[in-house]
Amino acid sequence: NxxxxxxxxxxxxxxxxxxxxxxxxxxxxxxxxxxxxxxxxxxxxxxxxxxxxxxxxxxxxxxxxxxxxxxxxxxxxxxxxxxxxxxxxxxxxxSRLESPLASHEAALDVGANNLVACSTTTGNQYLYDGRELFGRFRETTDEIARLQSKLHEDRSSSKRIRRLYRQRTKRRDHAQDALVRDLVERLYDEGVAM
Incomplete structure (x- = not known):
């Protein structure tokens, strides 16, 4: 059970x-x-x-x-x-996981403003911009700090603050998962070795 x-x-x-x-x-x-x-x-x-x-x-x-x-x-x-x-x-x-005929390679550059910049030997380039996501992350962090400053001295958190922490984390994790899924699918379709 x-x-x-x-x-x-x-x-x-x-x-x-x-x-x-x-x-x-x-x-x-x-x-x-x-x-x-x-x-x-x-x-x-x-x-x-x-x-x-x-x-x-x-x-x-x-x-x-x-x-x-x-x-x-x-x-x-x-x-x-x-x-x-x-x-x-x-x-x-x-047998379902094997790479396609992988004759190409990719180079990745991971950063903050541009989450991933990718160039492949097929001549394609992919850029995943992180500024909007980072801005929303920073806005949520600022709101958490604002709410924490209004708490009584004997309290360290509130339901609203915990909800914002969770929302911020889930939003970040979802964006990372979506980025990786999209990039891997593109590279797989191009025959890039993984």
Missing amino acids: ANPPSYWGNEEDGRELRTYIRNDQYTIQWGKRSRLQIPVGQELKDEYGLGYHERLRLEVRGNPKWDGEQGRLELEYDEVSDTFRAFQPVTVPD
């Missing part, structure tokens, strides 16, 4: 309500109306009118990026957007 969700992290950086479910304890059916089925304890079964052997069935949105053997499912509650997110790692056969 799955453990009940519990909090991860600390007060200052924000805590996340999260749980993990073993790969043999859940099923996901992908399609027009995708469904996630997970085991729950008797208390929740009673609350939702489920039978002894029934599992909780939830609608899920999204499309799988890879098809493979499912790993341990991670469920996380995002307080900022008031939604649950599921992360499902999969093991993909080696």
Whole structure:
């Protein structure tokens, strides 16, 4: 059975309500109306009118990026957007991961204003500008400092401050993940060795 969700992290950086479910304890059916089925304890079964052997069935949105053997499912509650997110790692056969005919190379320059500048031996160049993202990061940091300056002396944080920390971190992580995914897909399509 799955453990009940519990909090991860600390007060200052924000805590996340999260749980993990073993790969043999859940099923996901992908399609027009995708469904996630997970085991729950008797208390929740009673609350939702489920039978002894029934599992909780939830609608899920999204499309799988890879098809493979499912790993341990991670469920996380995002307080900022008031939604649950599921992360499902999969093991993909080696044959699916092999590089294309990789006869080209790429050089990367990682920085702050330009997050990544990339040149390839195919003659293509890619530039991922980070100024807007960095500006939003700085604005959120300034707002956190402003709110912290208004706190009573006996308090070090507030729900609003924790929410801003979490929002800032998630925004940064999402931008980094999107950048890497986009760049890797482009390089793969060009036949660049990875």
